[in-house]
Amino acid sequence: xxxxxxxxxxxxxxxxxxxxxxxxxxxxxxxxxxxxxxxxxxxxxxxxxxxxxxxxxxxxxxxxxxxxxxxxxxxxxxxxxxxxxxxxxxxxxxxxxxxxxxxxxxxxxxxxxxxxxxxxxxxxxxxxxxxxxxxxxxxxxxxxxxxxxxxxxxxxxxxxxxxxxxxxxxxxxxxxxxxxxxxxxxxxxxxxxxxxxxxxxxxxxxxxxxxxxxxxxxxxxxxxxxxxxxxxxxxxxxxxxxxxxxxxxxxxxxxxxxxxxxxxxxxxxxxxxxxxxxxxxxxxxxxxxxxxxxxxxxxxxxxxxxxxxxxxxxxxxxxxxxxxxxxxxxxxxxxxxxxxxxxxxxxxxxxxxxxxxxxxxxxxxxxxxxxxxxxxxxxxxxxxxxxxxxxxxxxxxxxxxxxxxxxxxxxxxxxxxxxxxxxxxxxxxxxxxxxxxxxxxxxxxxxxxxxxxxxxxxxxxxxxxxxxxxxxxxxxxxxxxxxxxxxxxxxxxxxxxxxxxxxxxxxxxxxxxxxxxxxxxxxxxxxxxxxxxxxxxxxxxxxxxxxxxxxxxxxxxxxxxxxxxxxxxxxxxxx
Numbered sequence: 001x002x003x004x005x006x007x008x009x010x011x012x013x014x015x016x017x018x019x020x021x022x023x024x025x026x027x028x029x030x031x032x033x034x035x036x037x038x039x040x041x042x043x044x045x046x047x048x049x050x051x052x053x054x055x056x057x058x059x060x061x062x063x064x065x066x067x068x069x070x071x072x073x074x075x076x077x078x079x080x081x082x083x084x085x086x087x088x089x090x091x092x093x094x095x096x097x098x099x100x101x102x103x104x105x106x107x108x109x110x111x112x113x114x115x116x117x118x119x120x121x122x123x124x125x126x127x128x129x130x131x132x133x134x135x136x137x138x139x140x141x142x143x144x145x146x147x148x149x150x151x152x153x154x155x156x157x158x159x160x161x162x163x164x165x166x167x168x169x170x171x172x173x174x175x176x177x178x179x180x181x182x183x184x185x186x187x188x189x190x191x192x193x194x195x196x197x198x199x200x201x202x203x204x205x206x207x208x209x210x211x212x213x214x215x216x217x218x219x220x221x222x223x224x225x226x227x228x229x230x231x232x233x234x235x236x237x238x239x240x241x242x243x244x245x246x247x248x249x250x251x252x253x254x255x256x257x258x259x260x261x262x263x264x265x266x267x268x269x270x271x272x273x274x275x276x277x278x279x280x281x282x283x284x285x286x287x288x289x290x291x292x293x294x295x296x297x298x299x300x301x302x303x304x305x306x307x308x309x310x311x312x313x314x315x316x317x318x319x320x321x322x323x324x325x326x327x328x329x330x331x332x333x334x335x336x337x338x339x340x341x342x343x344x345x346x347x348x349x350x351x352x353x354x355x356x357x358x359x360x361x362x363x364x365x366x367x368x369x370x371x372x373x374x375x376x377x378x379x380x381x382x383x384x385x386x387x388x389x390x391x392x393x394x395x396x397x398x399x400x401x402x403x404x405x406x407x408x409x410x411x412x413x414x415x416x417x418x419x420x421x422x423x424x425x426x427x428x429x430x431x432x433x434x435x436x437x438x439x440x441x442x443x444x445x446x447x448x449x450x451x452x453x454x455x456x457x458x459x460x461x462x463x464x465x466x467x468x469x470x471x472x473x474x475x476x477x478x479x480x481x482x483x484x485x486x487x488x489x490x491x492x493x494x495x496x497x498x499x500x501x502x503x504x505x506x507x508x509x510x511x512x513x514x515x516x517x518x519x520x521x522x523x524x525x526x527x528x529x530x531x532x533x534x535x536x537x538x539x540x541x542x543x544x545x546x547x548x549x550x551x552x553x554x555x556x557x558x559x560x561x562x563x564x565x566x567x568x569x570x571x572x573x574x575x
């Protein structure tokens with residue numbers, strides 16, 4: 001007989017499930033080796049019911065991983081024979097097409113048993129800084145991307161398969177860190193499994209099936225209700241994504257069909273897969289389609305399988321948004337992160353108050369530095385670099401935001417302790433936010449120096465960049481203007497942001513992250529807000545006048561209100 005839950009008990013159990021995953025998430029922050037995990041939080045913890053349907057994920061996840069895991073784990077679980085599973089089994093894989101889209105995202109999956117009965121699965125995906133291979137966006141196939149781990153058992157009934165760890169150890173540059181992070185994943189799964197079993201005992205439940213059905217069905221109902229309030233129709237948009245120099249640009253086309261509580265996103269017409277690492281697997285594309293729609297229609301509802309039921313994605317096989325093995329996928333965020341932006345652009349036609357302009361943190365820029373310290377010890381560090389976030393109808397874009405990837409900043413002190421590299425500057429860039437009634441967030445400049453003193457590395461330092469916005473700036477919405485472009489230079493000369501750069505002691509690298517797009521006409525921005533922007537150093541006096549039409553006395557920094565109103569009136573008459 002199916003168990004029923006009263007509203008109060010249901011809410012308590014639902015929140016309990018989320019808190020369990022958050023506790024597993026917290027264990028990662030305490031046990032992970034890599035700063036990309038500890039500080040930048042590039043990982044996702046979740047668990048599913050015994051059928052692989054997502055039930056809960058951590059409160060702080062990366063959408064690309066969590067959305068892809070929701071699909072991938074369900075498919076992996078559907079292929080398992082329950083009779084072959086035992087308490088203490090742990091699986092591992094980084095198959096890009098099975099899960100989160102590139103080899104650095106390693107998944108550890110554990111079945112959960114309660115009273116000798118399979119009741120759930122718990123999984124976590126870590127973005128490992130090091131997975132071997134050629135660390136560059138311009139790889140030609142997945143074999144250059146690094147070590148490919150098929151879906152195998154890392155533990156069999158509690159017994160470690162040492163051969164799997166040895167295989168990983170001998171294919172990465174920093175094996176102690178990589179193996180340590182895998183053990184952190186195992187620990188997170190253990191925390192999740194232990195707490196779920198404890199909850200089942202406390203509430204005298206022998207499984208999660210009935211609770212899962214209740215949570216998933218209620219979530220689906222809420223999501224469909226929100227979608228049904230939007231006029232049915234087909235909303236279209238497309239975006240151009242820069243290719244590497246000398247190659248044709250790429251296009252992603254989206255047709256979003258809203259039909260009485262259902263949404264179908266069709267990406268037909270998008271460019272074919274390419275001969276570099278920007279290709280995106282279906283799961284990762286779905287993740288950022290889902291992220292865009294969920295944030296518009298039911299943002300406060302906790303994510304689970306029910307949220308995704310109303311959403312269907314169609315993506316042509318062999319395209320940049322649904323690539324085929326064995327193309328390179330290491331830099332899949334350079335295309336995949338734009339999917340959210342293009343969905344927003346389409347839905348701005350009908351939901352202008354629920355979208356944001358393009359962000360300078362799309363795609364989230366990855367800087368991968370690796371080499372050897374002066375004593376010969378290897379180092380390998382990844383930092384995520386955000387840009388200015390796009391403005392919305394009622395708010396300025398935040399500065400230096402990692403969106404839509406939802407990562408976090410790595411402190412300068414941590415980066416400098418992980419590598420022999422010096423960070424000489426990290427600051428926001430004035431005037432980089434797209435002008436508008438609501439201003440785009442500011443980008444930032446970072447200056448790195450390879451020391452040439454006693455702390456100099458032994459040999460060259462390799463820099464792999466996975467980024468964008470170097471040729472096409474983030475667009476605005478509703479007459480808002482573009483944000484400033486990203487830039488990359490070595491010793492003051494333009495560098496190649498699409499490949500692998502080899503640096504030597506004494507080199508200085510400067511990287512500007514793009515600003516976010518503005519929202520609404522700049523001449524409609526509140527005059528006092530413009531004055532505050534100038535005082536805060538976000539907008540220059542020149543741009544205050546020429547773009548926003550606000551005249552400020554440089555001696556007193558006070559607004560000349562009469563001259564401003566007259567000047568604005570004149571500017572509005574210009575076609």
